[in-house]
Amino acid sequence: MSTLEEQTQGDVLAGEEDGGSASLTTPARLGAYVRRGGVIVPILTTLIAFIAGGLVVLVTGHDPFSTYKAIFDGTGLQWVFPWVTGSARSTAAFNLQQTLIATTPLILVGLAVAFAFRAGLFNIGGQGQYTVGGIVSVWLGSSFAGLPPVLHITVAVVGAALAGAVWAGIAGALKASLGVNEVISTIMLNWIAIWAGVYLFGLGGPLQDAHQPSVPTSSSVSASAKLPVFWGNAQLQGLHIGLFIALAAAVVFWVLLNRTRLGYEVRAVGLNPDAASYAGMSVARNYFRAMAICGAFAGIAAAMDILGWKFSLFTNDIQASSVGFLGIAVALLGRNTAIGTVLAALLFGALQTGTSDRFLDPSVFNPNLASNLTWMIQGLIVLLVSTDVIALKVLHSGRGVSLVFKRRAAREEAGR
């Protein structure tokens, strides 16, 4: 698996590390490899993770096939099959609505992490940005009752986006001005955001719901700020329009990166900061801008959850949430591309719904076990995409020709 790198090292003597790849940042290298290997790598990664999860199920005395079947049934994805009819169809429809509700924020936090990767940054702070977005959107959504709905929703969503942008912007500014590693700062900001939320909505907190003095929660979002439901029953948590906002965000992500000067600069900085500053781009400024954009995506993700189906924010919900962390898995599995992120979000959203105690048949498999199984699968996926082992295995076997070509290129490089 190390052949490529060794080849490029070629004639370089010990210690000389100025070969081609050394000038790339770590996330850039990661980003570069996840762009290799097409769709085969993510699919293979997912398959391996599922097989490993199935083994755990098997070892602990359950049937992996019926378990996965039950989880799949819980996702509602069978709705797309025309032969599913009658009550099974309406159940599937409802389940699918829940899957898509879960997918919506995952798309957005996935974009938040992916955009950072494209800028050569590692945004572990999706969770914190999501949290502040949630705080602000629930606050704005529960205030100003009686505003026209479109305006109220806009205010709450934009507020959440700004809050996320500011929160991520802190990490960006620290990186830009003082060189503080964004991994460290975003981790710290995650926990600060979480505790700030617990403080604000906790008992005695300034934003705690005055109507329920003994419950640590926020006030409820007023009707004018709720996202309209377009599929299913609004009373029964049907699918809200947030999905379209998330999909639109994916389009914005692509356009921003590939069609604007900002995206061009962000990508150049991400792939080679030295070359970017040589071209007159400000590396620091682009770090800040990229982080702020990431934060906006994550903030909107929270607004979709708050205005779409949660309508209020409990402190234990703030502490237990892991949407932002999942964004890392989504972005990596989606190879930091817009379309990949959407598909990976759908996978994780389906897993989340399929294993939840509301939708998984407990007679087949204990939902509490299943949700932990999901964590294992997600962990394995992240582990497997953290290295290029699968990518190169694929290149070795299925794409021998392209590998030979690359070897030749590497050798030519080595020859000079």
Next chain:
Amino acid sequence: MSVGAIAVAPGRVGAPRHLGIAGLILAVVAWVITLPPMLVRTAVPSAIIGVLAMLAGAIAFVGDERRLGSGAIGLGLLAIAGATGNTNSSVAHLKVVFTWSILVAAMLRYATPLLLAALGGIISERSGVINIGLEGMMLMGAFFGIWGADVLHSWVLGCLVAIASGALLALVHAWFSIHLRANQVVSGTGINFLALGITGYFFIADYGSNGTPSGISQVPGVKLPLIQHVGFFGGAIGNANLLTWIALLLVPALTVFLFRTRWGLRLRAVGEKPRAADTVGLPVLRTRYFAVVASGMLAALGGAYLSDAFVGSFNQNMTEGRGFIALAAVIFGKWRPVGALIAVLLFGFASALGDRLPTFSQSAATLFQALPYVLTLIAVAGVVGRSRAPASVGIPYVKE
């Protein structure tokens, strides 16, 4: 101080530096005199001392000790505010919150798991491998520690099972980040997810919704016969847990190891410049494997303390980010055991105080939980003194 330590931070000792430190100490004094047992009931002396602290800080700042100076100024300001708050609170309240022996005992309890994990983090990062997976390794220790103690009816065996589980997970991280040259942050993130799943899965599979039973063999406290009943000391350390003492003893032990032994020198060389270590014939990859596995063992022991000594039971995701606080302590403590000890004592003190603050205000107690993260953020921003990570941390080593 060891030679190695001096080598890492060439000491530039001078008057401004001393003034800055003096300012920090003065600021603490300004706050402490309004607390039991002194209980000065007017803020005037505190204000005077606080202003002196800020003055010292300002002079230090002008004398080019900018970080220390600004730190003293900030802390002085905080101390005056805190002292004013104290003098406006009732003596009874203050006495409830600031029962020093109880506070210190609680601080040690909170600090122990953090310290063990942080020491592990130091070993790993000193060898050049980032260990974001500390959280997951702690969680493994927390579950398998109490599970082992339950199944094998012995806390000793429980701790060993915990250590083994942490080592195993660390081995996965090591394999990915050293052998497969994975991105270490991503790999660590995966490790955390994986540990959450594994511990949660087996917890549910073994204990269902009832949770761990009571009566599991627990790590005992160490009763110090001489000082057990001696006022402050008796309350503070007279009956501290065995693992607390082990963790504290590991601080000098690891310091000696890192800075006074050949193995420590080699470990640090591998983390700073692996190519140099390689060319003098040191096994870079093996050293890193050792370090990562050792860090997993220590983190898991910290987790075992949490479940099998501190709380006495396990629940899902019970570490709740303590691995990240430990990581913060590593950075805050500048990758040194003593530094990490200071950091975890500070964080532990904040938690201990947070436990007792509800007397005043529940929400204020909550805010205290965020303190370690805020402090670390300030620390990495360079206010307390620029932390300098081992030069090659996070970079996979490619042998020629």
Next chain:
Amino acid sequence: MADSTRPALEPRASTRPALELRGITKKFGSVVANDRVDFDVYPGEVHALLGENGAGKSTLVSVLYGLYTPNEGEIVVDGRPVEIDSPATAIRLGIGMVHQHFMLVPVMTVAENLVLGHEPTRSGGLLDLKAARARVREISERYGLAVDPDATIEDVTVGTQQRVEILRALYRGARILVLDEPTAVLTAQEVQELMDVLQRLKQDGTGIVFISHKLGEVLQVADRITVLRHGRKIDTVRREGATEQSLARLVVGREVLLTVEKSQAHAAEPMLVVEHLHVRDDRDLEAVDDVSLSVRAGEIVAIAGVDGNGQQELVEAITGLRAPAEGRIVVDGHDITRKGVSAATDAAVAHIPEDRHRRGLVLPFTLAENLALREFRRPELSARGWLRTGRIRSRATALLREYDVRGGGPDAYASSLSGGNQQKVAIAREIASDPKLLVAHQPTRGLDVGAIEFVHRRLIEERDRGRAILLVSLEYEEVRSLADRILVIYEGRIMGEFAPDASEEELGMAMTGRQAAAAG
């Protein structure tokens, strides 16, 4: 085997070589880096390994030090065939290495670095640093290599760091010392000190392998000289009787006649004026010290000098990448001092950087994206924040054709091109921006002969079109064949101006700072 060294060449000091390499072949894929190379060194002699960059010197040394395993051939130490599979083995066999890029841990002390891997210990594995310091003093006194054992590596000079590397090899009991391009980073005085040290080591019976591509210093220090070219051993000669000309012929393989056809320059008004420029480097040391110069339209001015004498900082200051501490930079009447890259670009400054992988190109970008790096802000390529991707692409297509870039169209990744074609892309981009001043920093570094010719021709053409060109180069021949005027830089100062037909001695003296000593 036996014919590897002619009997007449063997020094009298010893009858048996300390080290022999016999028929070493090392391949990387189909590239043969070393082709049946024989090499030996006797105790108490300096045997130089001479060759151009890429001739296979580094590979041979890596084989010797256990970093690469040879495909064929054997290594003999003290008459016994050995297998060197790692640096540890090489060290055990008494082979010490002074790397071109020092293998020292910057945050550790001299003593700690010296003993690393072979630490003296007291009971219980505790380091005995007192013993380590004593050893440092002992060895350093014996060879006259003064170092402070308690100094931290990152705080001492490059020359001292090199001394530590030599001391470390000796501490480990090295009887064969390999020095890889040891003078590349040294000041003239440090070079002289190194030569003295090597003399003492020689007298002590150490066999020294001295790797270099500089003819002068090889003639100064070596007893025998082996020349490598394209991975093959060309010849081994004694120093006596060898001249720079004879060695150069062996190194290059033909009479050195690397001149470029060019007409007389028609220099016009000054395009770049630099006045009393002071620039500090990353360590905040003065790298450029009161430099004043001017380049007129239609002429090539070359900055010649040994690497690391402030060239990089000078180029970075002029192109806006580094803010100078003092002084003024004026391009075509516009003061661009401390105004950054954008201002320099707006004043029509273009820059061919010395390292195309680090700065010149974004390797994972497409060629079209790379070709837009200099001018993406101009309205032709972007408007109101939007990229005009169509124009970026069509412009790229035209440029690729004009510069005969092979290996891919505008959508190919820069990383897929060969080095020469990558450099063409960088040059195309810079010249396409229609610069008044073109700063070319080592524009032919790492290129093959064909590509070098292309670059040289292009630079002359651009000069004749009236552009002002500032060429920074480490290559004598390049400087002399391209430049209309030569400025020699040494330790950040301009030592003097020379005509292109100045003798090598004149230039060499200035580049090593000797003129300064004479002048005062």
